[in-house]
Amino acid sequence: MLYPTKWKAYELIDAGNGRKLERFGTLITDRPEPAASWSPGFTKAEWDSATSRFSEDKGQKGSWSKDISDFTLSYPFLDTGIRFHLKQTAFKHLGLFPEQAENWEFIRGKCAELIEKGITPKFLNLFAYTGGASLAADRAGAEVTHVDSVKSVVTWARENADLNHIDSIRWIVEDARKFVEKSVRRGDVYNGIIMDPPIFGLGPKGKNWKLNRDLPDLIENAMKILDPENRFFILNTYSPQLPLNDLTTLLRSVSRFPKQFEATTLGLKATSGKELELGNLVRF
Ligand SMILES: C[S@@+](CC[C@H](N)C(=O)[O-])C[C@H]1O[C@@H](n2cnc3c(N)ncnc32)[C@H](O)[C@@H]1O
Numbered sequence: 001m002l003y004p005t006k007w008k009a010y011e012l013i014d015a016g017n018g019r020k021l022e023r024f025g026t027l028i029t030d031r032p033e034p035a036a037s038w039s040p041g042f043t044k045a046e047w048d049s050a051t052s053r054f055s056e057d058k059g060q061k062g063s064w065s066k067d068i069s070d071f072t073l074s075y076p077f078l079d080t081g082i083r084f085h086l087k088q089t090a091f092k093h094l095g096l097f098p099e100q101a102e103n104w105e106f107i108r109g110k111c112a113e114l115i116e117k118g119i120t121p122k123f124l125n126l127f128a129y130t131g132g133a134s135l136a137a138d139r140a141g142a143e144v145t146h147v148d149s150v151k152s153v154v155t156w157a158r159e160n161a162d163l164n165h166i167d168s169i170r171w172i173v174e175d176a177r178k179f180v181e182k183s184v185r186r187g188d189v190y191n192g193i194i195m196d197p198p199i200f201g202l203g204p205k206g207k208n209w210k211l212n213r214d215l216p217d218l219i220e221n222a223m224k225i226l227d228p229e230n231r232f233f234i235l236n237t238y239s240p241q242l243p244l245n246d247l248t249t250l251l252r253s254v255s256r257f258p259k260q261f262e263a264t265t266l267g268l269k270a271t272s273g274k275e276l277e278l279g280n281l282v283r284f
Contacts, residue, residue, distance in 0.1 A: 001265045001277055004101035009073050012098070014047070016040030024086060024094060025073055027051050027089040031092050032062075033276065041272030052094045064088050073164065075101055078108070082135045083163045085156070095130045095156060099268050099278050103194065103234050104136035106283060108132050110232040111140035124183075126176040126195040126222075131157030131169075133194045133234075138166050142192065145170045148177045149202045149209075161275055175203045177214060180221045191227050199241070211239050216250060217261040223256035236266060238279040247280050258284055 011023040015036035022029050030050035040047065070087040073096065074135040082104075086094045107123070112160060114121045123142035125134045134146040134157065148154050151173045161169055172179060176195065195218070201209035219235070226233060244263060251257045261284040267277040 001267045001275055002102050002281060003267050003269045003275075004099060004105070006076055006105070007098060007101060008076060010075075010096075010098045012268040012270040012276060014040050014042040014270050015274045015276045017205050020270075020276065021050060022098075024096075025071060026283055027068055027071065029094070030060070032056055033219070035277055036274070038274070041270065041274050052088070056092070060092065061090050062092060063090065077104065077136060078139050080139065082132070082139060083160070084130065084132070084164055085159050096132065097129070097278075099266050100132050100196075100236075102266060103133060103236075103283075106232075106234065107133060107136050107142075108140045109190065110192060111137060111142050114230055115141050117192065117230065121191040122189065122193040124190045124194075124225075126180070126193065126218075127197045127201070129153055129159060129196070131160050133196075134169050135160060135164055135166060137192065138169055139164075141244070143168070143170075145172060145190075147172045147174055147176055149173065149175045168247070175207075175209070177203070177209070177218050177221075178266045180218060180225065183232070184221050185227045188225050189227050190225055191230050192234075193222050194236075195222065196236040199239045211237060212242055215242075216254060219251065219257065221229075221256065232284065233261075234283040236279050236281055242280070244280045247282065251282060259283055260284065 009025050013021040021032035028050045030053040052064045052066040073086055075082045075083045076133045084096050103227050111121045116235050121142040123137040123144050125146045128146045128148045134144045138144045146169050154173050199211045203209045263282050265277045266281040
């Protein structure tokens with residue numbers, strides 16, 4: 001499992017009993033985490049220190065035991081760091097997936113290699129959410145295109161860019177598949193692509209995104225717009241229906257996908273010592 005090691009403002013304190021105890025700055029949260037299927041490492045007294053607890057109602061929607069005002073959180077990155085505007089949502093999230101910091105470091109390294117070769121990296125972030133990878137790539141010197149199909153989420157990502165005084169990202173509210181299909185037709189070429197598709201998502205009218213059904217075509221097309229030589233690629237998936245072995249088999253069936261790639265899991269290591277796997281990670 002790969003996990004980020006540079007966070008200071010964020011900490012996974014413990015995980016267990018289907019929940020995770022985390023610190024975001026001074027805020028301690030207790031949220032559902034289906035992957036934490038073991039007993040917690042720390043005592044009930046430690047868990048009782050949570051400032052706000054999320055309880056699920058129906059589906060994934062629910063509510064927090066205490067409302068906290070919006071706040072900012074910093075990740076140490078290059079000279080300036082990256083700042084995020086966080087807020088409690090009705091879907092247990094706060095606007096940040098802290099495990100993704102491992103990918104931001106990978107993006108930084110790959111962009112530095114390309115810049116060293118005299119190339120200004122063109123970077124595409126698909127299913128981009130609040131923009132963590134977009135901000136990291138911009139800071140690392142890339143020209144960034146950020147695509148998400150949900151307008152309010154793109155607005156949130158733009159707020160994060162403003163917070164970081166970043167004004168050079170291209171913002172696109174569109175279905176990721178549709179955007180990539182158009183890019184293939186236009187003959188666009190990117191040096192780096194990250195995609196973090198959900199199990200189910202929103203798509204253009206009447207055509208929802210389904211990971212197991214739609215991923216192969218998306219990867220096939222993404223490979224057509226990735227520079228054949230000076231390139232990098234990151235794919236995250238979270239579906240229990242798509243274990244790492246099945247994912248790598250699927251990728252090997254995509255004709256343009258390279259034969260050599262890294263395939264592992266991405267997660268977080270808790271202060272209690274528990275290791276929380278949060279999805280599959282494939283990259284090259
Ligand atoms: C798991 S989140 C990605 C989190 C991101 N990796 C991060 O670290 O910030 C999935 C995102 O996909 C978006 N989404 C869902 N269906 C989509 C589609 N068909 N096309 C583009 N974006 C979509 C959602 O709005 C959501 O922001």
